[in-house]
Amino acid sequence: MKICKNCFREFDEHGDDNHNPMVKLGMIFLEHTSEVNPGDYCPKCREELGVMNLIGFEK
Numbered sequence: 551m552k553i554c555k556n557c558f559r560e561f562d563e564h565g566d567d568n569h570n571p572m573v574k575l576g577m578i579f580l581e582h583t584s585e586v587n588p589g590d591y592c593p594k595c596r597e598e599l600g601v602m603n604l605i606g607f608e609k
Contacts, residue, residue, distance in 0.1 A: 551563075552589075552590070552592075554590070554591055554592035554594075554595055555586060555590045555591060556591050556592070556595040557592060557594070557595055559592055559594070561592035561593065561594075563589060565593065570593070570597060571600070572596075572597045572600035572601050572604075573593050573596045573597045573600060574600070575599075575600030575603055575604070576588075576591070576595070576596030576597055576598070576599035576600035576601075576603070577596055577600075579599050579600065579603050580596065580599065
């Protein structure tokens with residue numbers, strides 16, 4: 551188990567989150583904008599970042 555650097559919740563770093571495109575989009579955002587390893591964020595936080603990116607780019 552790992553602790554998320556954003557929300558401090560425990561998560562399984564080996565969990566299967568590849569089925570969700572929002573999680574993948576959040577990982578891409580973190581890889582290119584932050585010095586934090588995207589693997590240090592839980593899937594829920596990565597999903598929220600992915601959704602926020604879509605909302606921001608939609609306009």
